[in-house]
Amino acid sequence: MNSILKTTELPYCKGCGHDLIAKKSAQALENLGLSPLDVIVVTDIGCHGIIDKCLNTHTVHGLHGRSVALGAGISFGIENPDKKVLVFIGDGGSTIGLQHIMEAARLNLNMTVVVHNNMLYGMTGGQTSGLTPRGFCTTTSFEGNPFAGYDICELTHTAGAAYSSRIMGVGDITDELVEAFSVKGFALTEVMEICPSYGVKLNPRRKLSEILESSGKKTGVWKNERKAFVLEQGKKSYDLLEELKGVEKDFPEVLASDLSLVISGSAGEGIQSAATLLASAAMRSGCHVTQKGSYPVTVGVGFSTAEVNLSPEPINFHGIGVPDIAIITSADGLAHSKKRIEGMKKGKLFIDESLETPSTGAEVIKRDFRSAGARSACMYAVIYFAKSTGIVDTESIYKTIEESGLAEKMPLSKIKEKIGSLN
Amino acid sequence: MQKSSNERKVLIDGSRLITEGMARAGADSFIGYPITPANLLYLYASRRMPLMLPAPDEITTLQWMSGLSATGRLPVTATSFPGFALMIESVNMAFMMELPMVIVVVQRLGPATGTATCGAQGDIALLRGMISGGHQLPVLCTSDFNDCWELSSRSVSLAAELRTPVVLLTSKEEVMTQKSFDLSLLESISPVKREFYNSNMPYQSYGVEGDEIAPPFLPVTTDKWQVRLNASTHDRNGILQHSNDEAIANTVRLDRKAAESLDSFTYYELDEQDGADTLVVSYGITASAARDAVRKARSKGRKVSLLVPKTILPLPDDYRMIMGKYQKVIIAEENINAQFADLVFGSAIPANIVTAGSAGKMITPSEILKEEDCV
Ligand code: SF4
Numbered sequence: 033m034n035s036i037l038k039t040t041e042l043p044y045c046k047g048c049g050h051d052l053i054a055k056k057s058a059q060a061l062e063n064l065g066l067s068p069l070d071v072i073v074v075t076d077i078g079c080h081g082i083i084d085k086c087l088n089t090h091t092v093h094g095l096h097g098r099s100v101a102l103g104a105g106i107s108f109g110i111e112n113p114d115k116k117v118l119v120f121i122g123d124g125g126s127t128i129g130l131q132h133i134m135e136a137a138r139l140n141l142n143m144t145v146v147v148h149n150n151m152l153y154g155m156t157g158g159q160t161s162g163l164t165p166r167g168f169c170t171t172t173s174f175e176g177n178p179f180a181g182y183d184i185c186e187l188t189h190t191a192g193a194a195y196s197s198r199i200m201g202v203g204d205i206t207d208e209l210v211e212a213f214s215v216k217g218f219a220l221t222e223v224m225e226i227c228p229s230y231g232v233k234l235n236p237r238r239k240l241s242e243i244l245e246s247s248g249k250k251t252g253v254w255k256n257e258r259k260a261f262v263l264e265q266g267k268k269s270y271d272l273l274e275e276l277k278g279v280e281k282d283f284p285e286v287l288a289s290d291l292s293l294v295i296s297g298s299a300g301e302g303i304q305s306a307a308t309l310l311a312s313a314a315m316r317s318g319c320h321v322t323q324k325g326s327y328p329v330t331v332g333v334g335f336s337t338a339e340v341n342l343s344p345e346p347i348n349f350h351g352i353g354v355p356d357i358a359i360i361t362s363a364d365g366l367a368h369s370k371k372r373i374e375g376m377k378k379g380k381l382f383i384d385e386s387l388e389t390p391s392t393g394a395e396v397i398k399r400d401f402r403s404a405g406a407r408s409a410c411m412y413a414v415i416y417f418a419k420s421t422g423i424v425d426t427e428s429i430y431k432t433i434e435e436s437g438l439a440e441k442m443p444l445s446k447i448k449e450k451i452g453s454l455n
Numbered sequence: 456m457q458k459s460s461n462e463r464k465v466l467i468d469g470s471r472l473i474t475e476g477m478a479r480a481g482a483d484s485f486i487g488y489p490i491t492p493a494n495l496l497y498l499y500a501s502r503r504m505p506l507m508l509p510a511p512d513e514i515t516t517l518q519w520m521s522g523l524s525a526t527g528r529l530p531v532t533a534t535s536f537p538g539f540a541l542m543i544e545s546v547n548m549a550f551m552m553e554l555p556m557v558i559v560v561v562q563r564l565g566p567a568t569g570t571a572t573c574g575a576q577g578d579i580a581l582l583r584g585m586i587s588g589g590h591q592l593p594v595l596c597t598s599d600f601n602d603c604w605e606l607s608s609r610s611v612s613l614a615a616e617l618r619t620p621v622v623l624l625t626s627k628e629e630v631m632t633q634k635s636f637d638l639s640l641l642e643s644i645s646p647v648k649r650e651f652y653n654s655n656m657p658y659q660s661y662g663v664e665g666d667e668i669a670p671p672f673l674p675v676t677t678d679k680w681q682v683r684l685n686a687s688t689h690d691r692n693g694i695l696q697h698s699n700d701e702a703i704a705n706t707v708r709l710d711r712k713a714a715e716s717l718d719s720f721t722y723y724e725l726d727e728q729d730g731a732d733t734l735v736v737s738y739g740i741t742a743s744a745a746r747d748a749v750r751k752a753r754s755k756g757r758k759v760s761l762l763v764p765k766t767i768l769p770l771p772d773d774y775r776m777i778m779g780k781y782q783k784v785i786i787a788e789e790n791i792n793a794q795f796a797d798l799v800f801g802s803a804i805p806a807n808i809v810t811a812g813s814a815g816k817m818i819t820p821s822e823i824l825k826e827e828d829c830v
Contacts, residue, residue: 072675077687084683085694090675092525093685093695094518095548101515105522108508109484110676132518135511263506270502272475273638276465308633312466315635321466324632326572329491348599348743348750350632351817 034068034088036061043082047232049201049225050080050148053120057146058087060209061116071116074103076129078122079155079227080148089118097121097128100145104136107143108263116213117143124153126184127162133184137193137218142260144213145220147184150227151243158230165247169234181247184222189254193218197253200240201225211253217260224251283317283428285344291423293340294355294372296365297410299332302442303365306410307338309436310418313428314342322350335368342423355379358394359417361401361409363387382417384409404450408442412450419451426451463638469630470495470533472603472641473559473623477531478503480608481615481646482557484523484530486516488538491571492627493561496533504531513538517545517558524554525684527651527674529611533559536578537568543585546620548686550592551709553661553670555614555621559607562626562739564815573815574627576739576789579767582622583798590710593617593720594768596624598742600634602765604641606722612647613720617712618669624767626740626789628817652680660684660693661705668712714769721773722765731758734781736774738764738795741787741818748820759824770798778808787811787823 036058044050061071068088075081077096084091094102103119110117126133126147136143151168153159158171163184167176185196194217199208201223212221226232226240235243244251293310297303304325311321322341328334339352354375360366360383366373370390373381377393384401397420404412411433418424430448433439474496485500485507501507506528510516513534520530534542539560549556560582564573582594593613595606607623614621652658652671658680661670675682683693688702696702724742726749737745742763749761762777778784778799784807786796793810800808811823 069678069681082695084685088681090677090681091683091685091693092552092675093683093687093689093693094521094552095544095686098514098518098545098548101518102522102525104515105519106525106675107522108506108519109523109526109528109674112676115676131511132515135515267505267507268502269478269505272471272478272499272503273465273467276467276471276638278463278465278638279635281464308466311633311635315464315466319635321635322632323466323634324628329571347634348746349817349820350628350634350743351819353819 036068036071036088038086038088042086044079045229047228048079049150049223052201052205053080053146053148053223054083054086056204056206056209057118059206060213061118063206063210064213066116070114071118072106073118073120074099074106075120076125077155078125078148078153080120080122083120097125098132099125100129100136101132103143103145104132104141107141113142113216118213119143119145121145121147122154123147123149123151123161123163127182133188133220134191137188137191137220139261140192140194140217140258142217144215147220147222148225149184149222150225150231151181152227152230154227154230158227158234165243167246168243171230171234174234183249185220185254188218188220189256192256192258193220194258194260195219195253195255198222198224198249198251200244200251202240217258279312279315281316281318283425285318286425287314287317287319287342287344287423290341290343291357292352292355293342293357293359294337294352294369295340295359295410295414296335296337296369297361298364299327299334299336300407301336301362301410302407303336303338303410305438306414307340309411309429309432309438310414310424311340313432314424316428316432317425319343320345320347322347324350335364337365337368357417358382359410359413360384360387361413366390380421382413384413404443404447408447411442412447415447415451419454461639464635465638466633467600467636468495468633469597469600469603469625471499472600473607473625473630474499474503476604476607476644477557477611479644479646480611482529482531482611484508484520484528486510486519486530486532488513488516488532488534490535490538492563492631493533493535493559495630496559496561500531500533513541514545517542517549520556521545521549521552521554524549524556525552525675527649527676529555529615529647531557531559533561535561535563536565547586549620550586550590551686552684553618554684555618557610557614557621557623559623559625561630562624570815572627574740574789574817575814576626576741577794578624579798580794582624582768588706588710591713591769592619592621593713593766594622594624595720595722596739596765596767597629598724598739598763598765600636601640603629606765608644609720615647615649616669617716618672619712624739628740658682659691661689662691663708668708668715717766717769717771720766721771723771723773724761724763724765725777726761728753728758728760731760732782733759734762734778734784735759735787735823736762736764736778736784737787737823738767739788741789744818744820745787745823748823751820752824764795775799783807783809785809785811785823787818789813789818
């Protein structure tokens with residue numbers, strides 16, 4: 033079996049804790065009986081990330097702070113539970129990518145993260161990080177960091193990680209790493225170290241153990257008894273075209289030329305479904321149709337407007353400026369479509385009798401549409417439009433409503449009665 | 456349009472066609488983060504894709520996709536500018552690592568969060584400039600339902616063939632509007648056949664032989680060879696390098712990759728009329744208005760041709776050559792800074808090029824070819 037490390041000459045400054053972590057991690061993987069190609073090491077930006085070339089494992093070197101998310105993606109894609117995803121990240125990366133860590137912990141993904149916490153950004157010149165303890169000196173807080181650092185272990189533990197641990201990066205840490213690496217689920221080990229190039233120089237005579245203690249943190253292991261995330265197999269997959277209902281042409285063609293409609297009412301009053309039913313019914317007579325809706329971001333209040341085009345020919349452009357027909361069933365709808373109605377020089381406006389008629393060149397038809405109930409006013413108005421213009425066969429609308437199963441949800445017989453008396 | 460014997464008319468939107476098209480082409484994972492106007496794609500994908508994961512943000516989305524792609528899957532997501540902006544650093548990573556995936560960008564009105572439910576075509580300048588170094592990844596743009604089907608499936612196969620992220624560009628009005636459509640007009644789609652590296656010679660993650668432009672792929676789960684993926688400047692083995700010759704050659708190859716393969720994915724619609732001296736050029740949502748404008752002008756006896764570019768990046772030379780044959784060219788797109796014209800001509804747009812633009816409103820056929828153009 034190949035060894036995990038290609039070389040023992042690692043590219044770190046003399047005395048850097050990263051050297052210990054890399055060597056002991058390799059040892060731990062070997063102790064667990066893993067071959068190099070069973071392991072995918074994901075690293076990112078920071079001194080720890082230059083380890084790739086020294087490894088015989090698969091290596092993935094990504095963006096600063098993103099290695100946990102990248103490793104998570106790999107973990108999702110791995111079917112063989114014996115493969116090991118090992119992520120290296122620094123203290124800097126672990127705050128820019130904190131959400132990624134929390135997410136992987138929350139889902140308890142099968143992966144191990146080693147946080148190389150030397151309490152500052154080493155690669156970029158010794159700046160303060162989110163894990164720098166209060167009072168620790170860095171090149172950007174030379175009188176000591178005024179803020180306390182995150183407790184990354186507490187965060188992952190609270191998020192649901194199977195295993196979180198903090199260890200001192202001194203001496204032989206192989207056993208501690210073996211324990212973390214053998215966890216099924218999300219394991220994070222924070223290894224405390226001091227960067228000789230910046231940390232030691234700026235904090236002379238301070239000991240790692242004393243720094244940790246004065247920051248109020250302890251070494252230790254925190255566990256959640258949880259099963260590792262396993263991808264559900266055999267997820268149902270629906271053919272998105274098969275599941276669509278085909279529309280047969282079972283009514284005679286009636287439409288001679290293009291017609292555009294704007295249907296406006298209030299959210300929750302069935303505007304879009306009335307428009308869809310109208311469009312589907314028109315298709316039964318061989319019409320080409322388009323339908324789109326617009327409503328405020330809060331879909332449950334305010335206006336709801338549907339735009340429908342009907343044409344004997346295939347439709348390319350579906351935009352509607354000034355429509356041929358406007359159907360308005362509430363004050364919200366009127367407010368939203370008023371400008372367009374005022375712009376109508378011809379055509380027809382169907383409007384509920386409770387509403388004030390805007391000035392328009394369209395022929396105005398006022399009816400008690402809301403007498404069908406707020407939720408059915410629009411359907412009634414649409415059927416009324418169909419009946420009085422003959423543009424869409426009312427029978428095709430009734431049939432479409434019945435087939436859609438919506439008939440029970442509206443007072444269809446009452447509407448039919450009202451429409452029937454039109455003759 | 457010819458009526459086919461097994462006609463199956465449905466009321467359908469572009470999101471459904473795109474999602475189904477990608478799934479049939481072999482896309483097997485969807486990572487979702489909600490954003491209007493891309494939500495229908497997310498909804499449909501959750502029903503269709505073998506693997507669907509809800510990400511906590513768009514950076515995670517792209518990272519998870521990259522990880523899945525590294526294991527040999529073909530992931531897809533759908534977003535709009537605000538989400539895409541968050542993804543860009545990771546798109547650069549996937550581009551550099553050469554990881555196949557498709558990102559559907561549904562354009563909406565900007566800047567910033569702009570108007571979520573208002574369509575636009577304002578993102579091609581961004582797409583052209585989003586990779587540091589000026590490299591380009593393939594961008595295909597839908598102009599009708601047939602494109603939603605064919606270009607979406609082609610994006611998937613292209614991503615796999617070129618080992619690259621691909622952007623499928625569309626817009627709100629294309630993916631959220633329902634239209635009557637005959638499903639029997641759709642060509643069948645076969646799943647992409649991915650061939651992973653299977654030689655007995657040692658594998659190099661970024662090694663190309665002969666005239667290969669994209670290196671063969673191996674997932675990070677393989678037991679045979681070491682796989683190294685790297686977002687930093689790297690050599691053929693995927694090992695980080697400052698700027699040695701081999702690493703820079705790799706970076707240069709990345710720049711050539713899409714451009715040199717462009718013939719295999721140059722798509723446009725050219726409807727030329729004999730004797731026409733005017734050409735209308737339009738892509739995406741505005742192409743539908745352009746088709747109507749041209750049809751109307753012709754019905755009035757005016758001779759006019761139509762070009763609908765579908766491959767947006769890298770930009771095929773064909774477009775400039777076609778435009779060069781016409782005395783007058785009208786380029787219509789739903790932005791106010793002629794982004795496509797700028798892509799073709801830079802800041803020196805020739806005098807015979809007229810641009811028609813709009814913000815917050817679809818361009819109408821009569822704004823493309825005005826009444827006087829039709830007599
Ligand atoms: S700069 Fe600090 S963290 Fe980086 S290798 Fe040197 S000692 Fe280690």
